[in-house]
Amino acid sequence: MTEPLLRPDWALPEAVQSAVTTCFGGVSEPPYGTLNVASHVADQPARVAENRRRVEVLAELPAPPLWLQQVHGTRVLMANPSSANEQQADAAYTRDRHCVLAIMAADCLPILLCSDDGEEIAAIHAGWQGLAGHIIDATVARFSARKISAWLGPAIGPCHYEVDEPVRSRFDSNFGFGPGKDDGHWMLDLFAVARRQLSKAGVASIAGGECCTYCDSRFYSHRRDGQTGRFAALIWRR
């Protein structure tokens, strides 16, 4: 199984498409092998550019993706087809057609959102910092529609995501934190925390969230591999 591109399994309006890339089918070399889409991980720029071009072709995108400079913050970029690349933001929202939203990840949780009428879409980079800072609330608040669906992409699962007390203490409660292997450590379930935050924000339909990047070698995992590439979760209106 070496597909460069997977189609997320969730109920989307016909006019909206989504995709997630893997680590296969690109031109990058170790430790970025091979379909690294991130320009901030010291991979060769020409290789990243070629990988991004391949993703555009493979996913049959209507335009190049809008790549963000993700900083583990909570800014939501209101995107349109003329938005500049590499803006600092950890989520993007649009009502525009042909505006391809992209989130890069290698353990952090990418979340895709779509209104049930297909008019509004968003993509979120939800690591523990984004979740602790309520980036889900900030993004859902941009939607006019009340009925929204979400898809949780691959992220490091509670089987492998051990964190310490300073991380846990940034959250309002212990929800999503199981006992860690060592004292003062916890196994964090990003999916559970995200599902709960989405539900509280009024998102009723939530799919995905069963793929651990550390366990599944199709995806980059920073915790597993250290210096490595990033895969992308993409959503766009046709």
Ligand SMILES: [Zn+2]
């Ligand atoms: Zn795992």
